[in-house]
Amino acid sequence: MxxxxxxxxxxxxxxxxxxxxxxxxxxxxxxxxxxxxxxxxxxxxxEGSLRNVGVHACGVIITPDITNFVPIATAKDSALYVTQYDNSVVENAGLLKMDFLGLKTLTLIKDT
Structure with missing residues (x-):
């Protein structure tokens, strides 16, 4: 009391x-x-529960093996890994998140 x-x-x-x-x-x-x-x-x-999830169109996290740092899932429409954390939580965890606006840049990164 x-x-x-x-x-x-x-x-x-x-x-x-x-x-x-x-x-x-x-x-x-x-x-x-x-x-x-x-x-x-x-x-x-x-209150505070998730209403929906989404994938940032040009957000990329650069890390050796993402499964060592954050929980992941597979994107609904592709075989890409996506974090189960919001972008600000990922950044606060110390991971490098980059926003690449050009599709050509994303293709280069994917093929590398």
Missing amino acids: RFLIRTEKKLSSELRSDDYSNAMELKKLSNGDDLQAETINQARVL
Whole structure:
């Protein structure tokens, strides 16, 4: 219980008063047994989940063996490996991501 009190105090110091009161109201509503509470709790489950995936048209990661660094999958319409991470996560992991805009450049890299 002390953890919850500390968390609420921390929240109240980090948020504007209107935002804090709205968050507390939302928390109170989510504890109910009605449709409103069920909707809020279902939204909490869905928040942050992936809606769709895509392949960057000209993004290339240059690495010796990509499977040593990030999880991969095979692209739906080709035999290319694609990362299962977003581009910013790949860059923050220290991998070299290049955006080659010319198709000729991509063909040269693929054939090398």
